[in-house]
Amino acid sequence: MSKTNIYLAASLPLIAALLISCASSPTAETDAMRKDARAAIDQGHYSEAIDILEKARTKDEQKFGQDGAATSTDYMLLGEALRNQNQLQKAEEYLEKSVAARQKAIQPGLLDLAESLNGLGDTLAEQGQLDEAETILNHALSVREQQLNANSLPVAESKNSLGRVYLQAGEFNEAEKYLKEAMAVFEKQLDKNDKRLADARTNLGSVYYATNRLDQAEPLLKWALQIYQVRDPKSIDTANALNNLGELARAKNRFAEAESFYKDALAIYKDKNTESSRYATVINNLAVLYHGEKKFADAEPLYKQALQMYEKTTGKDSLELANTLENYANLERATGRSAEADQLDKRANKIIAHKS
Secondary structure, three states: OOOOOOOOOOOOOOOOOOOOOOOOOOOHHHHHHHHHHHHHHHOOOHHHHHHHHHHHHHHHHHHHOOOOHHHHHHHHHHHHHHHHOOOHHHHHHHHHHHHHHHHHOOOOOHHHHHHHHHHHHHHHHHOOOHHHHHHHHHHHHHHHHHHOOOOOHHHHHHHHHHHHHHHHOOOHHHHHHHHHHHHHHHHHHOOOOOHHHHHHHHHHHHHHHHOOOHHHHHHHHHHHHHHHHHHOOOOHHHHHHHHHHHHHHHHOOOHHHHHHHHHHHHHHHHHHOOOOHHHHHHHHHHHHHHHHOOOHHHHHHHHHHHHHHHHHHOOOOOHHHHHHHHHHHHHHHHOOOHHHHHHHHHHHHHHHHHHO
């Protein structure tokens, strides 16, 4: 069977309020820069945010050193912006710096530490380092539960992050438990169009999708899409939500609807003019749809495009690449090209064996 992908929503850390700038504050200039960067991140303008934060980081490192409170916030915000751009290695480096700086100021900065830990855990999860992510996220949750009310937003943030890790690990009962608890808090305390609420609905909807509870998944995924569209109809979050609904529609044999969702998602990615692994995944998913409908002539160029994009963005030994290699091999075998299919399967199996 051809393999497809449904996206999980990135668990954004709840950013602590920035210091209020005033003329006498030694951080007044960079406080204003961080405020602008925070606004840029919220609007999905991650490159702009990174440019601002790099300038703030340079100023704060010169004035306060790498362990300063302002500097650690620069690192943490840079990690968030870079993670949203899928620059996961750089994000991890900055978030580790933020964690190190805040550990040195652990009293009274325990909640700052938990915030940085949560961001680092999210970034490790994005890279598939699930065991390490689980340990770090549990640490963040423990600190927050000790310091805050059980129904506070930071505690819910940590539960959403942990739920997503358990979802990625296939531990669906644990995932569902944490995600339901997080969503209950978000629904009571957040604005109806807050991104964190959309992310939690996406994650819980993904649990239901993965456990074949499609009728329960659909309203959550549609609800999430509505929020993302209100925030920015051309955002990557919107594109990912469209892909998720395409996957769900395909699973329910609503093929025309699935095709429409995939094409709408691809239009957003094409407009961004930036290749990424997620862009490649939507291309793969549309190819799988055509493949299943025996529209082999439509599916084949899409598989080739997805393979090329994965090689550019994830390298030549990623599991995403192996997935599409297997899909393309199935198509070649279905169209009488067994020798070519065997070569693709051989390459895919080599990648999978190396990763296991």
